[in-house]
Amino acid sequence: MSHELLLQVCLFLLLSVVFVPLSKKIGLGSVIGYLAAGLLVGPHGFWLVTGVQDVQHFSEMGVVILLFLIGLELDPQKLWRLRAAIFGLGTLQIVFTTLAFCGLVFLWNQNFHTSLIAALGFSLSSTAIGLQILKEKNLLSRESGQNSFSVLLFQDLAVIPMLILIPLLSPLQNTKLEPFYFILARLALAVFVVFLLGRFILKPVFRFVAHSRLREVFTAFSLLIVLGISLMMDSLGLSMPLGTFLAGVLLANSEYRHELEIDLEPFKGLLVGLFFVSVGMEINLERVVENPVLILVSVFALVGVKLLILYFLARRFKMDVKESMIFSIALSQGGEFAFVLFSTSQRLEILAGPMVVDLNLILALSMVTTPILFTCFEKIFYRLEKSEKKEFDQIQESHPVIVAGFGRVGQMVNRLLRAKGISSTVIDLDPNQIDLVTRFGFKAYYGDVTRFDLLESAGLHQARLLILAVDDAQASLKVVEYCQRLYPNLKILARVRNRVEAYQLINKGIEVHRETFGTAMDMAYSCLVHLGFSAADSLRSVEKFEKYDIINKCVR
Numbered sequence: 001m002s003h004e005l006l007l008q009v010c011l012f013l014l015l016s017v018v019f020v021p022l023s024k025k026i027g028l029g030s031v032i033g034y035l036a037a038g039l040l041v042g043p044h045g046f047w048l049v050t051g052v053q054d055v056q057h058f059s060e061m062g063v064v065i066l067l068f069l070i071g072l073e074l075d076p077q078k079l080w081r082l083r084a085a086i087f088g089l090g091t092l093q094i095v096f097t098t099l100a101f102c103g104l105v106f107l108w109n110q111n112f113h114t115s116l117i118a119a120l121g122f123s124l125s126s127t128a129i130g131l132q133i134l135k136e137k138n139l140l141s142r143e144s145g146q147n148s149f150s151v152l153l154f155q156d157l158a159v160i161p162m163l164i165l166i167p168l169l170s171p172l173q174n175t176k177l178e179p180f181y182f183i184l185a186r187l188a189l190a191v192f193v194v195f196l197l198g199r200f201i202l203k204p205v206f207r208f209v210a211h212s213r214l215r216e217v218f219t220a221f222s223l224l225i226v227l228g229i230s231l232m233m234d235s236l237g238l239s240m241p242l243g244t245f246l247a248g249v250l251l252a253n254s255e256y257r258h259e260l261e262i263d264l265e266p267f268k269g270l271l272v273g274l275f276f277v278s279v280g281m282e283i284n285l286e287r288v289v290e291n292p293v294l295i296l297v298s299v300f301a302l303v304g305v306k307l308l309i310l311y312f313l314a315r316r317f318k319m320d321v322k323e324s325m326i327f328s329i330a331l332s333q334g335g336e337f338a339f340v341l342f343s344t345s346q347r348l349e350i351l352a353g354p355m356v357v358d359l360n361l362i363l364a365l366s367m368v369t370t371p372i373l374f375t376c377f378e379k380i381f382y383r384l385e386k387s388e389k390k391e392f393d394q395i396q397e398s399h400p401v402i403v404a405g406f407g408r409v410g411q412m413v414n415r416l417l418r419a420k421g422i423s424s425t426v427i428d429l430d431p432n433q434i435d436l437v438t439r440f441g442f443k444a445y446y447g448d449v450t451r452f453d454l455l456e457s458a459g460l461h462q463a464r465l466l467i468l469a470v471d472d473a474q475a476s477l478k479v480v481e482y483c484q485r486l487y488p489n490l491k492i493l494a495r496v497r498n499r500v501e502a503y504q505l506i507n508k509g510i511e512v513h514r515e516t517f518g519t520a521m522d523m524a525y526s527c528l529v530h531l532g533f534s535a536a537d538s539l540r541s542v543e544k545f546e547k548y549d550i551i552n553k554c555v556r
Contacts, residue, residue: 008048008049011041011048011049012037012041012049012274012277015037015040015041015277016033016034016037016273016277018037019033019034019036019037019040020033020034020037020273021033023036030132030136030273031129031132031133031276031367031370031371032368032371032372034273034276034277034280035276035277035279035280035283035367035368036280037277037280038276038277038278038279038280038281038282038283039280039281039283039285040280041277041281042280042281042282042283043281044281044283044284044285044286045281049281055274055277055278055281058271058274059271059272059274059275059277059278060240060275060336061226061227061230061267061271062128062267062268062269062270062271062272062273062274062275063127063128063241063271063272063275063336064226064230064240064241064244065226065244065264065267065268065271065272066127066128066131066132066241066268066272067127067156067241067242067244067245067248068225068226068244068245068247068248068264069248069260069261069264069265069268070131070149070245070248071244071245071246071247071248071249071250071251071252072248072249072251072252072257072260072261073248073252074248074249074252076249076250076252079249082146082149082150085146085147085150085151085317086150086151086153086154087154088317089147089150089151089154089313089317090150090151090153090154090155090157090158091154092313093123093151093154093155093309093310093313093331094123094154094155094158096309096313097119097122097123097305097306097309098116098119098120098122098123099119100119100305100309101115101118101119101122101123101302101305102115102116102118102119103115104119104301104305105118105119113169113350114350114351114355116169117166117169117341117342117345117350117351118342118351118359120162120165120341121334121335121338121341121342121359121363122302122306122334122338123155124155124158124159124334124335124337124338124341125151125152125155125306125330125331125332125333125334125335126333126334126335126336126367126370127152127155127156127241127335127336128272128275128276128336129276129333129367129370129371130148130152130330130331130333130370131148131149131152132272133330133370133371133374134148134149134326134330137374139326139330142323142326143319143323144314144319144322144323144324144326144327144330145326145330147314147317147319147327148326148327148330148331151331152331153245155335155337156241156242156245156337157242159337159340159341160187160238162341163237163340163341163344166341166344166345166348166350167348169345169348169350170348170349170350171349171350186236186237186238187236187238189236190232190233190236190238190243191246193232194229194243194246194247194250195246195250197229197247197250198246198247198249198250198251199250202225202247202250202251202254203251203254203256205221206221206254206256209221210256210259218259218263219263222259222260222263222264223263223264223267225247226244226247226264229243229244229247230243230244275336276367279336279364279367280364282360282361282363282364283361283364283365283368284357284361287357287358287361288361288365291358294358295358295361295362295365296365298358298362299362299365299366299369302333302334302362302366303332303333303366303369303373306328306331306332306333307328307329307332310324310327310328310331310332311324311325311327311328314327314328322381325377325381326377329370329373329374329377330370330374332366332369332370332373333363333366333367333369333370334362334363334364334366334367335363338359338363339360339363342356342359342360343356392445392446392447392448392451392454393445393446393447394457395425395427395445395447395454395457395458396457397425397458397459398425398458398459398462398463399423399424399425399459399463400422400423400424400463400464400465401417401422401423401424401425401463401464401465401466401467402424402425402427402455402458402459402460402463402465402466402467403424403425403426403427403467403469404427404428404449404466404467404468404469404470404479405427405428405449405467405468405469405470405471405495406426406427406428406433406434406437406442406444406469407428407433407469407471408515409469409495409515410426410428410467410469410495411437411442413467413469414426414442424467425445425458425459425463426442426443426444426445427444427445427446427447427449427454427455427458428444428445428446428447429446429447429448429449429470431446434446445458448475449468449470449475449479450475450478450479452482455479455482460483460487460490461487463490464490464491465490465491465492465493466479466483466490466491466492466493467492467493467494467495468480468492468493468494468495469494469495471497473496473497473500473501473504476494476501476505477504477505477508480492480494480505480508480510481508484508484509491511492510492511493510493511493512493513494510494511494512494513495512495513495515496512496513496514496515497514497515497516498514499514502514521542521545521546524541524542524545525538525539525542528541528542
């Protein structure tokens with residue numbers, strides 16, 4: 001490895017380690033951190049790394065591995081269930097955004113061919129950014145995440161006819177056009193080969209490799225699958241992510257699926273991060289300063305128009321307001337395949353060099369907006385949801401026991417109390433939990449136990465026992481301090497999840513019970529018995545462990 005290459009790798013790693021955690025800490029997500037790192041080291045920053053195109057081509061393998069891993073999470077049946085979103089929603093999204101941008105660019109440029117190429121590029125969204133953010137925020141399994149993935153998959157398919165169309169628009173007389181049926185034949189051949197590999201060849205080879213019991217060989221074979229299929233698709237002039245996605249779908253039911261995910265996840269993370277760095281290297285802030293109106297208005301137009309179209313389509317496909325917003329923001333940026341369309345168009349002299357520079361800059365800046373929009377959406381929507389929450393219930397009864405928190409622990413305690421004929425007043429902050437337990441015949445009130453007026457209306461002044469089973473440790477501390485100040489004779493029992501919470505409450509003289517302690521001791525006893533120890537010896541060992549582990553006599 002050359003000294004220069006080693007230095008560049010160290011720079012990428014150093015800046016990622018610094019910028020990504022910092023970006024996540026301030027709530028902007030990892031993508032902004034990678035983009036900032038790329039801007040800093042790129043040719044428009046401190047020029048520490050050159051060869052942006054080489055970095056971008058190499059880092060595209062991250063997107064390829066990402067699609068392969070997503071394919072592993074789907075099976076053909078699930079993919080078939082998404083067909084309406086893939087071909088219905090996906091087709092409408094491409095058509096509507098292409099028409100809208102074609103009209104806008106034509107008004108500005110007055111050239112139909114240029115307008116069409118720019119519109120086709122702008123209709124695409126970033127697979128890497130969209131899926132990465134949805135995955136980070138655990139949204140992929142939701143309706144918005146599934147529909148976002150479906151549209152991105154259709155866009156991958158749509159790139160192929162777009163690349164076929166571009167030479168038809170070229171002014172070059174010697175441009176050789178390949179017949180359309182040749183392209184279809186290549187696509188059918190690639191899908192057939194991938195199907196044969198996934199169905200009949202890869203699984204027995206996996207079995208053979210796994211029997212070697214060499215982890216590094218299994219990892220090498222996992223990479224060979226992804227890189228080999230990518231090379232085949234590229235040599236046929238087709239989409240590499242599409243091919244690896246199909247391979248992932250065919251291996252979704254394989255017994256080696258989880259090992260594949262574990263082996264490829266680190267490579268995916270590093271390469272997708274490197275892809276974002278390469279996009280950051282494309283951002284030319286000098287060009288923004290030279291022509292701020294054109295660039296910034298174009299970025300806002302690109303993101304704004306896509307947001308409107310995507311939201312309209314989402315609502316037409318019966319998504320609610322929140323899911324529609326998530327779907328719209330996830331796909332509102334430009335896509336990585338648009339860079340390929342624009343560079344191909346420049347080579348065929350459809351687009352001029354300066355215009356391609358501006359279009360690439362608009363694409364890169366639009367990618368920056370997505371994590372920012374997600375952050376703003378979360379904060380605004382959270383406030384709206386908070387303001388729209390229903391009023392707390394009015395409690396007009398009192399019982400000797402108040403149960404604060406009606407989750408796993410609160411429910412079990414309350415059931416035993418009821419079995420013994422002891423009545424209790426149950427309070428919980430989750431309205432969904434209240435609705436659920438009400439259907440099973442339990443009486444529970446919606447309210448926040450840190451609202452002391454609510455506790456007073458529940459008869460705190462005459463209660464004999466308060467059971468704190470809420471998830472928020474700070475809320476428990478707040479209630480304890482209030483009760484000890486006004487009702488020092490009230491007995492309080494508190495559920496805690498760990499030693500830190502236990503110490504905080506023990507220092508205030510509260511009897512605490514660790515949530516998992518009893519279960520862990522039961523399991524340890526069973527383990528010893530299964531390993532051949534006698535029941536009496538196992539019980540003594542557990543009791544001895546309890547004696548040394550118990551923080552205080554009152555802790556269990």
